[in-house]
Amino acid sequence: MCGADVPSPSIPRIAMLGGTFDPVHIGHLRSAVELGEALALDAVHMIPAHVPPHRKAPGISAEHRLAMLKAGIGDTPGLVADDREVRRPGHSYSIDTLVSLREEWGEQARLVMAVGHDAFLGLPEWHQRDRLLSLAHIVVIDRPDHEAPLEPALASLIEGREVSTVESMMAAPGGHLLRLRLPSRMAIAATEVRWRLQQGLSVRYLIPEAVERYIASHALYRHS
Ligand SMILES: Nc1ncnc2c1ncn2[C@@H]1O[C@H](COP(=O)(O)OP(=O)(O)OP(=O)(O)O)[C@@H](O)[C@H]1O
Ligand SMILES: O=C(O)c1ccc[n+]([C@@H]2O[C@H](COP(=O)([O-])O)[C@@H](O)[C@H]2O)c1
Numbered sequence: 740m741c742g743a744d745v746p747s748p749s750i751p752r753i754a755m756l757g758g759t760f761d762p763v764h765i766g767h768l769r770s771a772v773e774l775g776e777a778l779a780l781d782a783v784h785m786i787p788a789h790v791p792p793h794r795k796a797p798g799i800s801a802e803h804r805l806a807m808l809k810a811g812i813g814d815t816p817g818l819v820a821d822d823r824e825v826r827r828p829g830h831s832y833s834i835d836t837l838v839s840l841r842e843e844w845g846e847q848a849r850l851v852m853a854v855g856h857d858a859f860l861g862l863p864e865w866h867q868r869d870r871l872l873s874l875a876h877i878v879v880i881d882r883p884d885h886e887a888p889l890e891p892a893l894a895s896l897i898e899g900r901e902v903s904t905v906e907s908m909m910a911a912p913g914g915h916l917l918r919l920r921l922p923s924r925m926a927i928a929a930t931e932v933r934w935r936l937q938q939g940l941s942v943r944y945l946i947p948e949a950v951e952r953y954i955a956s957h958a959l960y961r962h963s
C-alpha cells in the first residue's frame with residue numbers, strides 16, 4: 740500500500756476495521772483504502788463480527804457477511820477479509836481480536852483499531868476498554884451522517900491519548916488516539932442499504948456489484 744508517509748520496512752503497520760458488515764458497502768471499502776493510504780499501512784484487516792457485542796444479532800449469518808466482504812474486497816491491494824472472529828465462538832470482543840493480531844504481528848508492530856465516529860461514541864461500554872486503549876492505537880473516522888459530540892465519560896476515557904499527526908501516533912506501537920477526516924467521507928450506512936433491498940429499490944453504486952450479485956443469488960434481505 741502506498742502513502743505520503745513512508746513506513747520503516749522492519750516495523751509492520753496494521754489496522755483492524757471491524758464491523759457487522761450487514762452488508763459491506765462502499766463507505767466501508769473506501770474508508771479502508773483511504774485509511775491505508777493516510778497511515779501508510781501494510782494491511783487493513785476487515786473483520787466481520789460473528790456475534791456483535793453491543794447490538795442485536797444480525798439477520799444474516801456471519802458466513803454470508805464474510806462471503807460478501809470477500810466479494811466486495813476482490814483483489815484490492817492491502818485489504819484483507821479476515822475470518823478470525825467468524826471462527827471464534829461467543830461474543831466478538833475487539834480486545835480478543837487485537838490480542839490475536841498483536842500475537843501475529845509482534846510487539847513492535849504499529850497496531851491500529853479503526854472505528855467510525857458512531858462506533859467510537861460507544862467505547863466506554865466496550866469489553867476491557869482500558870486494556871484495549873493501551874494495546875492498540877484508535878483511529879476515529881469522521882462520518883458526515885454521525886456527528887454527535889463526545890459524552891463526558893468518553894472524553895475522560897481518552898484524556899491524554901489524543902495526538903494530531905500520523906507521525907506522533909506511529910512513534911509508539913499503541914496507546915494513542917487520532918481523529919481522521921478521510922477524503923471521501925461518505926454518508927452511506929448498511930441500515931439504508933438493507934432498507935432499500937427490502938423495498939426493492941436500487942443499491943447500485945452503494946455496494947460493489949459483486950456484493951449485489953451475491954445478495955441476489957442467495958436471495959438475502961428480502962424480508963425485514
Ligand atoms: N460511511 C462510512 N464511513 C466511515 N466509516 C463507516 C461508514 N459506515 C460504517 N463505518 C464504520 O465501519 C465500522 C463497521 O460499521 P457497520 O458494519 O456497523 O456499518 P454501518 O453502515 O454503520 O451499519 P448499520 O447501519 O447497520 O449500523 C464501524 O466502525 C462504522 O462506524
Ligand atoms: O469489544 C467490544 O466490547 C465492542 C463493542 C461494540 C463494538 N465493537 C466492535 O466495533 C466494531 C464496529 O461495531 P458495529 O456494531 O458498528 O458494526 C465491530 O468490530 C464490533 O465488534 C466491539
